[in-house]
Amino acid sequence: MGLIYFSWPDYLLVAIVLAVSAGIGFYYAFTGGKQKTTKEYLLADKGMHWFPVTCSLIATFESSLSLLGLPGEIYTFGTVIIYSFIFKPIGVIIAAKFYLPVFRKMGGISLYKYVRERYGRVIQMFMLVAGTFQMLMFCSLIMFGPALSISAVTGVNIWLAVISVAGVAIIYTVLVSWSCCPSLVAYGIKDICTLFRI
Numbered sequence: 001m002g003l004i005y006f007s008w009p010d011y012l013l014v015a016i017v018l019a020v021s022a023g024i025g026f027y028y029a030f031t032g033g034k035q036k037t038t039k040e041y042l043l044a045d046k047g048m049h050w051f052p053v054t055c056s057l058i059a060t061f062e063s064s065l066s067l068l069g070l071p072g073e074i075y076t077f078g079t080v081i082i083y084s085f086i087f088k089p090i091g092v093i094i095a096a097k098f099y100l101p102v103f104r105k106m107g108g109i110s111l112y113k114y115v116r117e118r119y120g121r122v123i124q125m126f127m128l129v130a131g132t133f134q135m136l137m138f139c140s141l142i143m144f145g146p147a148l149s150i151s152a153v154t155g156v157n158i159w160l161a162v163i164s165v166a167g168v169a170i171i172y173t174v175l176v177s178w179s180c181c182p183s184l185v186a187y188g189i190k191d192i193c194t195l196f197r198i
Contacts, residue, residue, distance in 0.1 A: 005155050018168075064145025143169065 006014075073081055103114060116124040147161035154161075 006153050010153070063142045064149075065141060068145045068149070 150161040
């Protein structure tokens with residue numbers, strides 16, 4: 001039996017899903033922007049209910065690595081990974097009980113700011129470089145998962161699929177966050193100037 005690729009109903013369904021996602025992005029790009037300060041943008045002016053924050057955090061940690069990698073992990077190594085699911089809630093409770101109250105008292109909106117004040121600029125710079133490298137690797141893997149899936153079901157070259165996934169991610173991010181860019185740029189410039197004492 002040969003390879004079976006998408007047929008027209010499959011392409012139609014994918015197009016509908018992408019159109020709905022793009023529609024949500026366009027809607028929030030053109031109706032959002034109610035935040036005027038960095039604090040309002042990053043902390044929702046400390047007025048957001050816990051439930052949407054929780055849903056947002058859960059959605060943030062779901063990625064192609066979870067959806068594609070977890071079944072492969074369980075198939076290869078068995079259910080030993082379940083132990084990480086048992087201990088994650090314990091880590092969350094410890095962080096919420098001991099770390100967050102200190103962080104909130106400081107009035108910090110950035111972990112980097114907290115590290116700079118507590119441990120100094122050298123540790124902050126090390127953390128910044130290590131965090132940037134880790135996120136580049138993580139995002140590369142996250143984009144490769146959907147690209148691999150698209151390539152497998154459509155027969156498209158893997159590099160074309162990678163470029164397509166990256167392009168969609170970049171456009172969606174720019175559309176949704178465009179209204180927030182001025183305050184984020186100003187905040188970033190302020191942090192860079194503080195970091196290098198300009």
